[in-house]
Amino acid sequence: xxxxxxxxxxxxxxxxxxxxxxxxxxxxxxxxxxxxxxxxxxxxxxxxxxxxxxxxxxxxxxxxxxxxxxxxxxxxxxxxxxxxxxxxxxxxxxxxxxxxxxxxxxxxxxxxxxxxxxxxxxxxxxxxxxxxxxxxxxxxxxxxxxxxxxxxxxxxxxxxxxxxxxxxxxxxxxxxxxxx
Numbered sequence: 001x002x003x004x005x006x007x008x009x010x011x012x013x014x015x016x017x018x019x020x021x022x023x024x025x026x027x028x029x030x031x032x033x034x035x036x037x038x039x040x041x042x043x044x045x046x047x048x049x050x051x052x053x054x055x056x057x058x059x060x061x062x063x064x065x066x067x068x069x070x071x072x073x074x075x076x077x078x079x080x081x082x083x084x085x086x087x088x089x090x091x092x093x094x095x096x097x098x099x100x101x102x103x104x105x106x107x108x109x110x111x112x113x114x115x116x117x118x119x120x121x122x123x124x125x126x127x128x129x130x131x132x133x134x135x136x137x138x139x140x141x142x143x144x145x146x147x148x149x150x151x152x153x154x155x156x157x158x159x160x161x162x163x164x165x166x167x168x169x170x171x172x173x174x175x176x177x178x179x180x
Contacts, residue, residue, distance in 0.1 A: 004048045004055070011048070015041045031155055096127055112162025112170035113151075118144040145177065153179045 018034045018041065100123055108116040121140035130136060151157045152174065161170040174180030 004052045007048045008045055011041045011045045108160050110163050112166045113159035114148050114170055114173045149177050
């Protein structure tokens with residue numbers, strides 16, 4: 001729980017200091033450079049507080065009665081084996097997720113943001129265990145459309161359009177969304 005508290009404190013410090021990011025030429029009611037770092041820091045603070053609450057809640061669970069001690073010991077052994085297996089599985093998923101992020105960053109320049117984001121969200125959704133067809137289609141498509149529209153139309157961030165024929169694909173998506 002120590003790391004979570006440290007993350008909350010550092011995030012609060014960074015949130016306060018994010019307000020001093022200079023924004024020359026910013027128009028009234030326009031999103032400034034401090035908005036996104038602050039939004040991410042708020043999400044990080046909320047997630048850390050949820051984690052602290054869950055750790056605190058687990059530590060308050062009472063121990064089983066002595067009459068069931070033998071059964072509890074046998075259950076603890078099987079649970080510890082399952083925890084090791086689950087831990088290794090989670091480590092593999094984490095490594096694959098990290099590789100996906102790096103792959104997305106490397107591929108986005110060639111594929112363009114919409115196609116790269118679509119493939120990334122599909123792979124991440126599949127990796128997260130959402131394998132039903134409806135989820136594996138809706139989450140990546142709607143997520144890509146929302147993120148693309150958000151960053152290009154509202155935040156005015158020029159996202160990579162891609163190279164070769166991928167640039168034409170990206171421009172077609174932008175035109176369909178009415179942002180090009």
